[in-house]
Amino acid sequence: MTDLAELHTRAAEALDITEPWVRRAFEAVPRHEFVPGTVWVVDGGVYRPLRRADDPDRWARMVYDPARAMTTQVDDGAPAPAGGDVPTSSISAPTAVVTMLAELDLRPGHGVLEIGAGTGYNAALMAERTGAGRVTTLEIDPDVADGARAALQRAGYGEVTVLEADGEQGWRLGAPYDRLVATASVSSIPWAWVEQVRPGGLILTPFRTAFCSHGLARLTVSDGCAEGRFAGAVTFMTVRGQRARPRIDGLFSTEAWEESRESRADLDVTVLGGAHAEFAVGLRLADVAHWPQDGGHWWCSRDSWAYAADGAVRQWGPRNLADETAQALAWWEGAGRPELFDFGLTVTAEGHRVWLGDPSDAWLPLAVA
Structure with a gap:
């Protein structure tokens, strides 16, 4: 034994x-x-x-x-x-x-x-x-x-x-x-949590976007908000009420593939294999799911999808998701490749804002899938 x-x-x-x-x-x-x-x-x-x-x-x-x-x-x-x-x-x-x-x-x-x-x-x-x-x-x-x-x-x-x-x-x-x-992870911090923690108390929760499954938010509660940085990269199952995410099976079909727009890939998808790049792109494309499969990469939102493999991209729907990813990666590169620890989150009763470096420079309302 x-x-x-x-x-x-x-x-x-x-x-x-x-x-x-x-x-x-x-x-x-x-x-x-x-x-x-x-x-x-x-x-x-x-x-x-x-x-x-x-x-x-x-x-x-x-x-x-x-x-x-x-x-x-x-x-x-x-x-x-x-x-x-x-x-x-x-x-x-x-x-x-x-x-x-x-x-x-x-x-x-x-x-x-x-x-x-x-x-x-x-x-x-x-x-x-x-x-x-x-x-x-x-x-x-x-x-x-x-x-x-x-x-x-x-x-x-x-x-x-x-x-x-x-x-x-x-x-x-x-x-x-x-x-x-x-x-359990969340993509949206319930306001009830903030209301039930005393001023000066802490909320610690795994945090995810549709794009990226890892993150650990450490927020200090004050009057009217909770705010703090991301403290690490952990991956947890999602709370049941927030499991919903974009699904490609309702969008993809043979007809959609034939209708899709074809172009050359203007992005290095291998960069997304890094935890910090994936996390940063996920903050900018929080409502877009992304996953590698059989040597290619898929993206999916509620109304669009994209697929990249062997240097070529096919995109369908009103959004060009591969292009949006390339733009988000270019922003991340231009910002000096910040790590996930450099980002923070502010939660109020009106919603979520993410920021880089200083919470006074909140730069993005967080779109939830």
């Missing part, structure tokens, strides 16, 4: 944890207590169940792999008999967990609202810092909420409050909170 305690110790040693309380919490909380006996792994292009009882050593090694997230639910709990298609709940990789907690600036006694209980593991880590009675975690899926509640009780954190609720609405009964942290 694999020694779970030994794996736990090795993981703690392997992780680069600079925040002392985060290290103490990681060492104190048994991660394996929060991982279900059945998880989901990709096999043959679909998600298939991996049961702890069938392969306990593999399951245990996955639990304490510092860089590995584990999918704990697919297709909102209703996978097809042949296997699952879309991961819909998980326990995040330890590297992502400790990175986010280090940015949270959590203090003893702080009141915390977590959006996305998942397995309950992150709530347990925060409870080690604040006290279990100071953490409230919301979960929209009733089965996932039940699992988190049971795991927290089993591991000794039964005073953490687990509520079945839509996290986008927050939880006003416990407000104001000192910290609000989301473990």
